[in-house]
Amino acid sequence: MDILIRSLVIFLFLWLVVRVGGKREVAQLTAFDMILLITVGDLVSQGIVQEDYSLTTAVIAVATFAVAGLALGSLAQRFPGFRPWLAGRARIVVRDGEPLLDVLRGERMTIQDVHEAARRQGIRRLSDIELCVLETDGSFSFFTDEAHDEGGRGAQGDHRLT
Incomplete structure (x- = not known):
């Protein structure tokens, strides 16, 4: 039972770290970040299993993480009001x-x-x-202005992305 409780505490802590870290941070992990994440995973596992390296302990810890993830997903689906809190929400970052x-x-x-992502989409x-x-x-x-797509210039003028 001790492993179950420690697994849940670590799961919630890691979930909070990812949520606070920001959307773009998770999406833009570098090779170094991945190595760090794997290392943190090893350190976290030591905190969960407390030097009990049995197969049973590992299965309980992994199963707890899986069930906790499924429970959060189910909560977000069943109660839409929790969805933005659990998974975040889309944000408008450029308008007109x-x-x-x-x-x-x-x-x-x-x-x-934003400029970098726009260039990747061919938006100049x-x-x-x-x-x-x-x-x-x-x-x-990205949603582009139809008039600009047809070669027209809007009131904003010609601001090239650099």
């Missing part, structure tokens, strides 16, 4: 070609992050973006 700097700051992002000018949404998984969704 104008970056929402306070939202970007709140998500611990810079306008350069910030003014071409009608709406840019930071999704819950850390990816961007």
Whole structure:
């Protein structure tokens, strides 16, 4: 029973760390971050099993993490009001070609992050973006202004992304 409780405590702690870390942070893990994450996993396992390296202990710890993850997913599905708290919510970061700097700051992002993602989508000018949404998984969704797509210039002018 001790392993079950420790596993739940560690699961909740790691879930909180990922939520506080931010959407883009999780989506942009580098090789070093992955190595660090694996190392942290090993350190966490030591805290869970307290030097009990039996197969039973490992199965209980992994099963506890799996069940806790399923329980959170079920909670989000059954009670939609919890969904934003558990999984986050999509945020609009650019509207009508104008970056929402306070939202970007709140998500611990810079306008350069948006520029980079826009260039990957073939968007040359910030003014071409009608709406840019930071999704819950850390990816961007871009909706471009139809008039700009057809070669027209909007009131925002020609702001090339650099």
